[in-house]
Amino acid sequence: MMESRKPMAAPPAPPLPPIPTHLKNSQLKLLNGDSGSSPISSSFSNGIHKRTLTTITSASEKFNVSGSTTEEFRTLKLNGHVGFDSLPHQLVRKCTERGFQFNLMCVGETGMGKTTLIESLFNMKLEFHPCNNELKTVELLSRTYDVVEGGIRLKLTIVETAGFGDQLDKDKSAQVIVDFINEQFEKYLKEELKIKRCLDYYDDTRIHACLYFISPTGHGLKALDVVTLQRLAERVNVIPVIAKADTTCKDELIRFKSKILSELRSHNIPIYQFPTDDETVRAINTELNQLVPYAVVGSTDFVKKENGKMVRARRYPWGMVEVENEEHCDFVKLREAVLRTNVDALRERTHRVLYEAYRRERLRAMKFGDGDTGPKMMEAFAQKQREFIDEMANRDTVFRDEFATRVKKKEEEMKRREELLNLRAKKISENFEEELRRIESQMHTLLEEKAKYELKTAGKKAKK
Template identity: 35%
Template structure:
């Protein structure tokens, strides 16, 4: 018995020791088998938790380079790969140096100066010339020019015969028809299912160089009429050709006369735009380019960029000799993209809108507006007020109409009464006059009878 008690006591002591050890370490848990009396599993060794370490914070600058600043480079790369199109219209009388100026502008022999003026073919037969000599023709020449890896697909459109006839009535119509036809072709391309080549098929005219004869006086009626018809369809740039026959004072006065005539006839020419990011020097240069219009131009001789005279040499690229460099800045160097953009966003859009409206196509602007309950309520209120105003106007109109009809009816009745009164009065007057005449006749007849009857003596006495 003692042994049993000792063993049980030792067992209890060991259990107590394990319990104390469990409470001390707080790492062992009693399982269901322990509760049921099953042998307890061996306790897992205690895990030592390392002391808390400080987290190292890395500070980074949030204003790092994102990359969208490379968008201009991406656009530049895309533009170089795609190339550029530019369509230039040249209009003026023969002999004003159009072909020479085009060759000088693009520094390439686009036209053979040994041949006749732009667009004239030496191989055309006399019969064909006689058939076409009464109408302005449209000639086109295209070429590709490359400069520093940039390709320009240039198309020059010219109208030979313009202003060369004795009767130039409606001589501008073929040119206007050509511009409208190119707009229509681009509009058809926009309406196609496949529009992938629409950029390469852009044949719209981006600028018009109108060559003015250097008379030094006023513009001719043909000049004003043509520019009036074309300034709303393409970017008009008037130039004074062969200005070397005028001195500086004559050129200055001629420019002022041209500007005044264009202003009086509401003719607008291309104005180089300015932007908020431009510095003062760029803005001043742009304003100078605008003030110098129309540009006084001198074309270079074949193979050179100058003209030699007995009294000296005129350098085409010298701004003190002519305005060629300013024309080149506006047309090519600084504002070619603005010419293309204005053609696309202003001139073509105006033509497109008018064309669609003429076809009876209307746009429902409500489709493109977001629904706004307050705005909708205001619109309904305006519509209701307009409806009430319309009803009020109609009621007033009907009331005025009825009042007018009633007044006319009363006036008619009054007129009829007056007419009836007048007729009755006239009738009574006639009757009175007839009675008076009858009375007068009776009196006269009675007087005659009395005068004709014998006088009887009066009898005396009571009885007579």
């Protein structure tokens, strides 16, 4: 994955320089978007062009030829073609060969159609199985796919939250998800702090965007939604969507959107806003921001219309809802916002804003100062690691002691119960023996009386 770079203040990017004559036709087609690439690949390439040219322009404005920094500098005129105008194209080619990575998380209650929507967005079948409502805690399910479109290779990771909102105790539902996101940040931080690191080929698992599915109740956000959105907004780019929008009418949907936005503002929940500082996407992103939260419908079925055209849709007794019809839902706008226009913006904000915030928190927790670098930084990290290992060892000792104490108490309790059972058995045995002696005594008395009776009867017969 392409290593992110530190932001540089720069004026708007100038027009692209003339294409060098020594570049191949295939490279020209790739750069101009004529190789059959989709809008998503074009957005990647456009973003790379813009950032690279901005960086070069900024550097040339800041430094003159002699290396001194002044307000006025002279521009050298080249007598012939040198070739550094191909730098943006070299960067595009390098990034295209390496491929890109995009990690998307879906958060929502069971039955909200998360898997169906993702399958509709990427037009492919996922390997997620429907979850039941019997999970005792939230489970994070992750699948990674290598997809290629228009010669652009994308490593796509989808993370779903199985069992979210199904437990009676919902307090820990949001914490499980936040812990997972922090864990991905922590993995990247550990790789970054290594003496020998290779971030260019690091498998970046940081979540770049989170689609939060809101139940189409029409009554606003639930308490679980508010708590979860507050926690997630600090760690990930949250994009709220109204699931199964075909279950509500258009007027109710407008009121529902307004109520959701009002509640988000009242609870100070900063949902992700698509950037409008770039002139090339300002108009479209302004329009896309006004549609949040997106009312979406997903479907994996294709239905034949009266004109013979096959469309992705959901069929009902009263009619048909077309997924890719903007008059029916916001699916097309969601796909345009997340995949076709702002993939790179989501990745950049994840690295420059969200990850940097997490990194500052962790380094400050490790007692790192702003000037700590090199061996001192590694010593502090090693010290923090030793403290963590010692803490875990102490916890293990405490756990073992508590376990031994509980086992000892249980053994004493079982011993007392055994003594009580033995006393009870002894008493029962004594009562049994006493009852047996009494019965034997009664039988002996009965036999004696029987013998006397028989003897008396025999004497009377003899006299007769």
